[in-house]
Amino acid sequence: MNLKIGVIKGDGIGPEIVREAMKVLDLVGERFGHTCEYTELLLGGASIDVHGVPLTDETVEEAKQCGAVLMGSIGGDAKTSPWYKLEPSRRPEAGLLRIRKELGLFANLRPAVLYEELKDACPLKPELTEGGFDFMIMRELTGGLYFGERKTEEIGGVMTAMDTLSYNENEIRRIAKRAFDIAQKRSKKVTSVDKANVLDSSRLWRKVTEEVAKDYPDVTLEHMLVDNCAMQIVRNPKQFDVILTENMFGDILSDEASMVTGSIGMLASASLNDSKFGLYEPSGGSAPDIAGKGIANPIATILSAAMMLRFSFDLDQEADAVERAVSQVLLDGYRTGDILSEGCTLVGTKQMGDLICERI
C-alpha cells in the first residue's frame, strides 16, 4: 500500500520528534510491504518564517491530497518569540485552528492512560490509581467558543469584548456518535460533560446526546457537570471510559487528564474528519526550552503515527506492532528524561527512536 502522509514538523521540539516517528513509519513500511510518501507541509511558526502567515491556502490544498497528516508541535515561547508580536490572527496557533476547521477535523481523541511502568511519574497517590486507568477524551474541535463570532468594540465609551459559544444539533450528533462508536469498542460507557445548569448550548448538548444514546443500547450514558468532572479526574480517574465534551471544556479537561497520567510525553492524539482523514500529533507542546537538545520524548509522536496507521489507513497489525515495540522499550527500562525514574536507563530522542525500531 502507498501511504500518502503529510508531515508538519512544526516548531520547537517538533522536527526532532517527527523525525523519529518517520523512521518508525519507514521501518513498518519495509516490514509490512508499504511505501510512505511524505509531503512536507508548513504550519505555525515555521510557516510564518517562510510565508509570513501561519498557514497558506496551498498548504491546505496539499494537506487535502494526503491520506493523513502527522504533526510535531507548533508555537514558541510567547514571551520571547517574534511570532507573538504579530496580531493574534497571524500567530502560530491561528494556523492550527484554521487547518482544523478547513479540513473538518471535528473529532479530537485524546487518550489519558496511566502506564504501569511509569507509575512513578504519576502525581496522584498510588492508592488512587491502583490497577491503572485508561480513558479517552472525545473533544469537539471545530465549534463552540473557538469558532463563534467575536468582536471587541467600544460601547458607550467602554471597551467590550464578546465571544459566542454556539452548537447546532448536527454538530453535536456527529461527535456524540463518534464517542458512542468508540465506547462500544471499549468499556461501553460515555460520560458527557457540560454545564447544563447554566448554558443553553449545554442543554441542547445533553438532549442530542440522549437521543444518540438510544441507538446504542449497550452503552451507558452519564452526564457530568464540567466543574465536577474537573474534580473527578483528580479524585477518581478510574471511573471514566470515554469522556465526550465540547471544544473549550475539552481543551481544559484533556490537559488536566494528561497531567494526571504523569506521562504527557507518552500521549498521542488524533483529530478526525467525517471519513478516514486525520491529523495526528502528540498531546504535549513544542517545549521551546529543550528544542534542539536531542532530549525530547518522541514516544507520543510515534504513538500518534500508530494511531494514524490504525484510523486513517486501517493498518491495525502495523499499529499493534508499533505499540508493542513502545511497551517493550519501556519494559526494557529505557526512558527519556521526562519519564525517568530510579533504575532506568536514560536515553535521548534519537536513541529512543532506534530502540523502538529494533523492537518492531
Place this chain on the structure above:
Amino acid sequence: MNLKIGVIKGDGIGPEIVREAMKVLDLVGERFGHTCEYTELLLGGASIDVHGVPLTDETVEEAKQCGAVLMGSIGGDAKTSPWYKLEPSRRPEAGLLRIRKELGLFANLRPAVLYEELKDACPLKPELTEGGFDFMIMRELTGGLYFGERKTEEIGGVMTAMDTLSYNENEIRRIAKRAFDIAQKRSKKVTSVDKANVLDSSRLWRKVTEEVAKDYPDVTLEHMLVDNCAMQIVRNPKQFDVILTENMFGDILSDEASMVTGSIGMLASASLNDSKFGLYEPSGGSAPDIAGKGIANPIATILSAAMMLRFSFDLDQEADAVERAVSQVLLDGYRTGDILSEGCTLVGTKQMGDLICERI
C-alpha cells in the same frame, strides 16, 4: 456591635452545617460583646418548596438589609429530586445565580489550602506538596457566559443553541483590582488565567489586567492559559498565590483546586460586592446523600463565618479566634468522616461544632 446576618440554610446538609456555624457566631458574640441578629432567607430548593420559585423579590430585598449573608449549600440530587423536573430557570441553582447578580457579588474568593494535619487526604503525592500550599482563586462571578445573552432556536430546520461570553473593561478592572489588593496582603503574585490565544474577551482581560498591574508595582503579574493552569494545579500547586480568572474558568479551576487539597469539607468561600457586603458559603455542595445523618463536616461553613467576620464586619480578632479554634480541633485529632485518617477520633457534625466552640 450588632451584626445583621442573613441566613440561608439551604438544601441537603445545608441546615445542619449552618446550625453549627451559627452556634460558633453566637459564642463569638458572647465572648467579644456583639449580638448576632439573624434573618432567615429562603433560596434554592427550600424556596421552591415554599414559594414555587428558587428566589423571591422579597428575599432579595431582605438580603440587602443585612450586613452579610451566611449560606449552607443549595440544590439536590438532579436524578431524583422533583426540583429538577422544573424549567432550568426555576431550579435551585437559578436562585443562586440570580442573587449573585442582584446583590452585585462580582468577586468570588475561594481559598485552596492544604492543611498540614490533613495531608493524608490530599490526592497528590507528598513530594509535590511538601511544605503545604495555600493559594486563593479570585473568580469573577457576575459576568461571562453565566450572564450573557443566550437562545435556542431553529435555524433552517436545525436546532441551534447559543451563549455569549462578554466582558467590558470596567468589569475586568474591578475584579483585577480586588485580586491585586489581596495579593498585596499575601505573597504578592497574581496569576491571571485566560485563553488569550483564542478569545477576544481574554485578550481584553489580559490588556486591562496589565493596566491595573501598573498601580501595584510590588505585585508580580503573570499570565497563564487556562489549559495550562488546569495542568499546573495538579503538577505544582505550590507555585500559586492569587489566581485571577473569569467566571466559567473560575468555576472549573476552583473545583479542581479544592479537590487537589483533599479537604473540600474545610474550604470556605466569599462572594463580595463593591463595598463590605458578602455572601459566605462552603465550597462543597449540598451532598443530599448524607443529608440529615449528622455526619457532614461543618468546618467549611464555620470558616466561612470567620471570613464574614473579617471581610464584612472588620472583626479580625474574632475571625482569628474562630480560625485558631478550628486549627486546634484538628491538632487535637478530631475529624468528621470526610477527613478521617488513622489515629484520629471520628466525630459528627454537632460534636465538631461543640469542640470548636470549646476552643474559642
